Amino acid sequence: MALFLVERTTALPPAEAWRRLTTWERHTATVPLTRIEVLTPPPSGVGTAFVARTGIGGVGFADPMRVEEWQPPGPDGYARCRLVKTGRVVLGWAEIEVRPLPDTAGSRVRWREDLRVRGLPDALFSRPTALTARPLFARALTTLLADPA
Known part of the structure; x- marks a missing residue:
């Protein structure tokens, strides 16, 4: 299990x-080199399915996911969702949490993920997978929160 956590604060x-x-x-x-395709009609919620296709040319893989838990922000500002990876190559789950920052209009975001590749022994590959994935997800999280809507 390649478990990693990325946290960010934002003025959003x-x-x-x-x-x-x-x-x-x-x-x-x-x-990089990834395209997301949502397979279910909006709005997002439990059961929403999408696939991240990563590759170049004819070489790549699909990372299908499904929303298993969905709690959009309520009056207290707390929000959470859990995604389950349902593919043949990439396994695991991801959890996204948003919490209001005390005494500000901003938020604290947590992205926690367990990322595994089918057929690769956890004992050998979990640490290198987490060390590679964490900076990639940190960059993605920073970009998603910083980019204009």
Whole structure:
């Protein structure tokens, strides 16, 4: 299990941070060589399915995901969703949490993920996978929160 955590604070209010993070197509612009295709009609919620296709030319892989838990921001500003990876190559889950920052209009965002590749032994590959994935997801999170809507 390649478990990693990325956290960011932003001046964005929780509802806007949530919207930017869960508009799945926006992730295409943040992950190199990857295109996101949402497979279910809007709005997002439990059961929403999408696939991240990563590759160049004819070489690549698909990372299909499904929203398993969906809690958009309520009156307290807290929001959370859990994605499950349902593919043949990439396995695991991701959790996104948005919390209001005390005494500001801003938010704290947590992206926690367990990322595994089928067929690769966890004992050998979990650490290198996490060390590679964490900076990639940190960049994506920073970009999603910073880019104009």
